Amino acid sequence: MKRRDLLKGLIGLGVPWSLQVLAEARPVRVGVDVCPFCNMTVIDARYAAQMVTRTGKVYSYDAIECLVDHLNGYGGPKVQPGELYAPDFASSTAKKAEERPVRELTFLYHPRIRTPMGGGLVAFARAEDADRFVAGRRLKDVRRLTWEELVAEGKEHAWVPPF
Secondary structure, three states: HHHHHHHHHHHHHHHHHHHOOOOOOOOOOOOEEEEOOOOEOOOOOOOOEEEEHHHHHHHOOHHHHHHHHHHHHOOOOOOOEEEEEEHHHHOOOOOOOOEEHHHHOOOEOOOOOOOOOOOEEEEEEHHHHHHHHHHOOOOOEEEEEEEHHHHHHHHHHHOOOOO
């Protein structure tokens, strides 16, 4: 085997590994990260969401509704999404998000749920935690959505309300 072929082979082996390392959520930096959709600083990690692009760039969103609206083309820079994450509201705090892949979460919508952008969306990893959240706030007619339903409905109307 030629030296050149050996080097090409070694470099080729390292590329998939390095991209895999890049494609994961990083801790949300409250008060530092700026949402690429609304240009607001992330103020509460319980509502923040993240996108890791196919090239490994990480975008932190002020709210779940900003991520959905960005994906649906309502604004923000052009991106090629890779991994998408949202916080489990029950296990997150205002300063630290417990990010989970969006497909593992159940999303709740109600206009009285106060979020940084006013879209009324929160996410939960466990149904019991979502039920406790709804009961504790005495919310009626709360909508439960999967990620796919959330994105599909976002194509019909933006989740971030007009100001």
